[in-house]
Amino acid sequence: MSTESASAPSLRRALSLPHAVIIGVGSMLGAGVFTVFGHAAAEAGGALLIALGLAAFVAFANATSSAQLAAVYPTSGGSYIFGREQLGPWRGFLAGWGFLIGKTASTAAMALTAAAYLVPGDSLGWPQRLAAAGIVLVIATINYRGVQRTATATAVIVGIVVAALAISIISGFTVSGAEVPLAEQLNPLLPETGVLGVVQAAGLFFFAFAGFARIATMGEEVTEPTKNIPRAILLALGTVLVLYVLISLMLLHTVGLQKLSGAPAPLAVAAGVVADESSTWSWLPVVIAPVAGLAACGALLALMTGIGRTTLAMARHDDLPNSLAAVHPKFGVPHRAEVILAAIVVVLVLTLDLRGAIGFSSFGVLLYYFIANWSALTQSAQVRRYPKALQIAGMIACVGIAFLQPLPAVIGGLIVFALGFGYRFWRQRKTVS
Template sequence: MSSGPALARRLGTFDAVVIGVGSMIGAGIFASFAPAAAAAGAGLLIGLAMAGIVAFCNATASAQLAAQYPTSGGTYVYGRERLGAWPGFLAGWSFVVGKTASCAAMAMTFAAYAAPAGWEKPVAVAAVLGLAAVNYRGVTRTARLTRIIVTVVLLVLGLVVVVGLTAGDRAPTGFDGELFAGGPYGILQSAGLLFFAFAGYARIATMGEEVKEPRRTIPRAIVTALALVLVVYALVAVTVLLVLGPDRLATATAPLVEVVTVADAHWAAPIVRVGAAAAALGALLALVAGVGRTALAMARNGDLPTWLAGVHPTYRVPHHADVALAAVVGILVLVVDLRGAIGFSSFGVLLYYLIANVAAFTQTREHRRYVRGLQVLGAAGCLVLVVTLPPASIVVGLTVLVVGVGYRLVRLRRAAPPDGV
């Protein structure tokens, strides 16, 4: 595998956990419960558990692989090392295109909460450009700003839970007889929708060149961040179901704002809106950094244009990749809607984790930290969740995969020596 200028190792375990939590606690927790309730009713709690199980399996695979290959690129690198160049490319391409769509989704969600009516698109583009500038100045600034945002979001979510569960005039709806009202497919669909809210823990694995003691730090940070987020999501899910009930939750456009409104705490609604905007901003911040570093790894191997492999001589960040990403996401914000961006993102992310589980399954005993059954369960879970996505998302995802494969085939053909040489 080719090499280039190394990135600086600046992050400890705490910073890595914060970045992982910041990658997961984003717009998903403010937006995904309503469609999940529409699919499964109170059964979204089962869907949440299923999504958490798949996420845990994926997290252990990523942690195990990151310990053996502590370098930037995540499953792109792991796939190349364990399975070959083509699986690695498919993982990297799926990650880059899927997370680029996630960047657009997070930017649009931020603008929906923070921008005046009619100004959503310009504000979303401005958010992308601003956070790209933060990453351009160095990863330590990313960690500090993410720490602040995660603190704000967790305080807001805590406020929602406390207000919702202590409201004197709230009548609990209960879940008796409702957990399976949506049927097996509805529950699976809710799991697929809720998985979008978990995606992000592998963000830590893509920073293998930037954490201190990566063999120890990365596995701890991934599992710790996921456990913290699962607890938070479970508390919020139970709260919104108790306060709103499955039917009202299914039609809510801003479920957490509605929780405090129903609890007669109208003063808290603006605070929750600010928290939602901060959550989307925090996820966007982490995504911009993660996509840039995977693009860096792919460019080093010629799977993307080599210009993207540039590392800034002062800030030691992949500044060419970050600039290109900001430009592409800005265009996406202007031409796509939020639902389309989320569906397309989920398609790419699930394929990425599928390859991660297969790669981890092939690791030898001395590099194994978890039983192989977790990788089997994780791969099967990814496949099951993929088929719950809207057909349009699957079609667009497959189309973009074909485009990526075509690009690589053309590049390999051009690089091949002529006959007789």
């Protein structure tokens, strides 16, 4: 069957507005906030805040599209459902498949990042990979037990991470800081890499924003969805944007652009500078690594939840095996989808390259958001909440950033998309016959 069955089991509406906001914030405050600023500084130079602003605008355009659509389609699946209802089954499948492959790769990357921070070692060897597999199994167990446990665990993690980031920001501004004043570092002129450098830095920052639409993929579990989903998406995005601006300013003040550029763990560098200058903060470097690992675990928790719900939606519409649409009678979660996802991610963390996973993830997810913007663009005036210009800008930005990813990620993404379309074509032919 090509449409959702009226008798399909439903998920429980157990997430209030605060719960939804927390899950959105937890989805964004992952490994990106602890790694991306150094790489973005290397690309954008003194135009770092311009790149952050560009990424924030793209995220805002995508978030408003997701919010506008989720208010009309408050069910599991996010842009898969949006694309299917507004544009047709094939473009809906493009969004769903892009989300699944992109976010599954991102899930593996988050688990590897968490293990890299939590397990000592100079590289991702077997101790880190086995730890990553263990982290995936723990997170999958939490998700399996129900969405309220997911929200509670996310709330605890978000609280710890936000507290640590707040302490990092405050402590950074208490020291004398870099030799070059902050105002001089924020040079609006383009870096040596030109406009491309700023755009690529914006792409890196977008990775740190990714996750704002996770609330939309869980639309079937949010209370008063028409009101709460749009509010939660924009509140979560706004909260994270404020944090990122403050972190950027603190890093430039404390570390300086030269030392910040290319630093793989910029907040750890800043903590070291603060500890050297003030004995009051001597303990700060000790807590950064575990908090970074915890943040990655929080993002992993929300990622796996969103993937399970999109899998559920695609199975309901016969784009994936129907058995994956099963909902656990006690815990109210798509338990078969959760188990299979955990098994796939365990295999990936034992075999995958971290950098390749991030590039591949970005390609798939940006095409997912392209469909979200396109879908919102076709909505009628009666349900429109935001101007069409935002959706057009979002579509252009998503395609541009996606195809500016490293060539292996683009080629690999196109191949996997082709395989997905081939699978759906075969499945449709098999159903007809």
